[in-house]
Amino acid sequence: MRFVRGARALVAGVVVVGSIAGAGAVSAAPRRPDLTVTAVHWSAAPASGQRVLFSATVTNRGNTPTPAGTISGVGFQVDGVLVTWADQRTEAIAPGQSVTLTAVGGPTGSPAWTAVAGRHVLRAVVDDAGRIAESREGNNVLDARLDVAAGITDRVRSGSVVASLTPLDRTSVTATSVTGDAYAGCFTGAGVLVDGTERFVQHRSVGNDTFAVGAKFADGLAEVPAGATRVTTPVSFTQLLYGFQGGLPLTCAAGQAPGFTRFQATSVRTTRWIGSFGSPLSGPIASAATPVDVDFDVHP
Known part of the structure; x- marks a missing residue:
């Protein structure tokens, strides 16, 4: 029996030593890049x-x-x-x-x-x-x-929006819209606005905020050649006039006729895509809005 106990003690000792040695090997940091x-x-x-x-x-x-x-x-x-x-x-x-x-x-x-x-x-x-x-x-x-940065700076000049752009090595397309308030009044037969008849008609945007290949309306759209730093887009009020072709909501005196007087622009937005007219576009890559306070004459 003493021999058996001794054998057990020896085995136990071996197990303990083995466990300690194993723990030391596992905890050693591997030599690797980091x-x-x-x-x-x-x-x-x-x-x-x-x-x-x-x-x-x-x-x-x-x-x-x-x-x-x-x-x-x-x-x-x-x-x-x-x-x-x-x-x-x-x-x-x-x-x-x-x-x-x-x-x-x-x-x-x-x-x-x-x-x-x-x-x-x-x-x-x-x-x-x-x-x-x-x-x-x-x-x-x-x-x-x-x-x-958007790389777009808009300003209004002579009935057009002039956008300064970051030059690209590829053709791009811009869509420009002008938001503001449309006013109308009563005009004499000679085309003179009658004092006191002008009033607000509608708040809306003219031009375009988006571009799609084959778009019906080209208002506000421009193609920018590679390397160009500026594009001028005329402000067109075709959509605004078309929307009121049935008549303006004004009551004028005999001998007078209603008509638009002005469009007070409050902001301009230009959005830019990479691509050209007639081809798929990539983007939009930039869009910038600029506050303005400019009156446009929209009397047809």
Whole structure:
């Protein structure tokens, strides 16, 4: 019996020692690279419609280099959608080394993202394809806020809207609308407005806020050649006049006739797409509204 107890004690001792040794082996940190994005970069103050290249600074915080011949890639997402990537680096990244990787491709074949006006979230993800085994996999993402200006400035001049635009290397299309108040009054047979008869008729917009291939009305639409920085769109009140062709809601004295007097514009909006008349458009990439206080003569 003493022999049996001794054997049990020996076995127990072996088990304990084995458990301690095993715990030590499991807790040892693996020798692997650890890639993280420490900064993201893009074209300075991008404006809508411009092609923007993204790049990221990647640092290896691990204790071994990345494998030579294996891609250390970065995927760039805008608002959660993959837009471009950098997959050209196959040289090893040493522990403590930082490198900058710039996009060279994307889902559309272009390494550049076409900027869309507004506030966005740019996300850079290193080793987005999971090619490299790292000591930590949860620190591969860096987010940054990306603001893109509309790149459109409107002003009214001589019955037209003049839009200053960010130049693009492609043809684009703009749709311009003018919002305001229409007034009408009573006119004599000689076409003179009778004092005290003018009154407000309707608040509405003229021109266009949208563009569709084969649109029936061309009011407010313009095609902008590549490289152009300005487009002039005449303000047409065809739609307004057409809507009241059955007569204005005015009661005039004998010998007088109702008619429009003016359109007091309060705001101008221009929206821009990439493309041309007769072809599908991409966008809209930008839209800008400008407050104005301008009177247009709309008496036919």
